[in-house]
Amino acid sequence: MNDLPTISQYQVFKNRKRILKNPLPFHHENFEKYGDIFKVKIGFNKALVFTRSPNLIKHVLQKQHKKYHKSPLQTVDLAKYIGHGILTSNGEDWRTHRRMVQPAFHKKKLLGLLHIMNDTIQKEVSRIKPNEVQNIFPLMGDLAFQVVANSLFSRSDIQEDMSRLQAITEANQKMLIREMRQSYFKWWFKLSGMIQKHLDLSEKGRYLLNKIIEERIQSKVDKDDLLAMLLKARYEDNTPMPRRQLIDEVLILFTAGHETTANALSFTLFLLAKNQNAQQKVFEEVSRLDLESDDIMQQISQLNYTKQCLEEGMRLYPPAYIIDRIAIEDDEFEGQIIPKNTMILMSVYELHRYADFWESPDTFSPERFNIENKKDFQEYYYPFGAGPRMCVGNNFAMYEMVLTVAEIVKKYNLQTVLNEVEINPLISLKPRAVPINFLER
Ligand code: HEM
16 A cells, blocks of 8 residues: 555644544545545554545455454553453454354344343433433443443342442543553553553452352352353353453443443434434334333334434444454455555544535434435445444444433433534544433423
8 A cells, every 4th residue: 555645744743732632633634635545654664544435444344354353452452451352352262252242132132131221221311300401421321331231230239339340441441542642651651550550450340240240150040131141152162251251251341332322322312402303203203102012122113213313323423433453464455455464444433424425414314314215325334333343232232222312302302502512532432521401391
């Protein structure tokens, strides 16, 4: 990829302050100036390839996925805090464990979890104070964390341990971001013992999880939750996962499953607060539901417009806004050689707002996701990734989010004075603050 337009280290240095705050406008300017693929120099002989090309994204994630691995950003930097589970591993190790974790997320299995999920959502939504302005982001953070915790352990008496675990995962994410964005201080983070302090926190988290897992095994109770599925999973030689692996997979479900969902919910609820017409349509859809029915799946299947609002929310604000890969062998794309070790950063955020593919790309228009139009977007829409490493929890997340939006809009008319929500692109794309007034209906 020698011929690609290249952003020099000087240009990066010149823009360092705004890149640190929010690199997305810098990416956008370069895509507009140089086209769908460009390089950013990060060292004498090192560069990152940035792309929003739908063809290259499909090539890397699907057509030639075997030639690409997750980059060290996830397999080393993130893994040091959350361990080596399916999110942070590659190759045979990933394949083996993905085969063991995936069945827990099959649609049929999720049916058994819907009641736990729905009860948790109702409890969390009841904590919203009516007729008051509140920042919805921390509320959705707690909700999403509790949904994963209850779906894993189906226990209500471990609240204190779960709050501790939530604080640990959030503190470690903050540390990781500092390491990535302020890599020039990495020596200091190490020397001052800050990194070690956070690694110790991770171990505390593992200790809490181990205690809960041990209690489950000792109790000999057969439950129908995610932990039960992971405990039953077997390698080909019929042995179970070693405890350390099991703990890492659980830790990863917390990390991958709670923040992304909280972000998507917060952005979508903000968009609904701004677009009263769309909110009214969600309310009418929810009002038509048979609330006496115990069939939660049937209710979800009737909430089509609500689902479209979430899909549109994730188009405008994809929680996984950049997907990274590294070439593990030489490859070729449209006549260009992609040498081994090339790091590729695929901007889902840019692709989702690309004017060549989306009409009025910055406008919130859930209608574009109605069933007749939907297949047109497959090539340009990747909220859950694509190919064999596509999100394992995508159905889980959609059910959870549809139920949450429905429960909130059923009770409250959401309003906001904010014109634009300020984005905070960290490991995932977060909002800074989302003040919403919850007017009781
Ligand atoms: C709105 C919510 C969510 C979004 C937007 C999202 C997005 C994604 C994306 C884009 C990937 C692929 C990353 C890549 O290819 O590099 C991914 C992977 C993953 N997600 Fe999600 N996710 C969400 C919710 C969840 C939930 C609820 C869980 C579990 C409870 C989960 C567990 C995982 C795991 C374990 C992986 C790694 C899969 C693998 O590499 O085999 N996610 N997610």
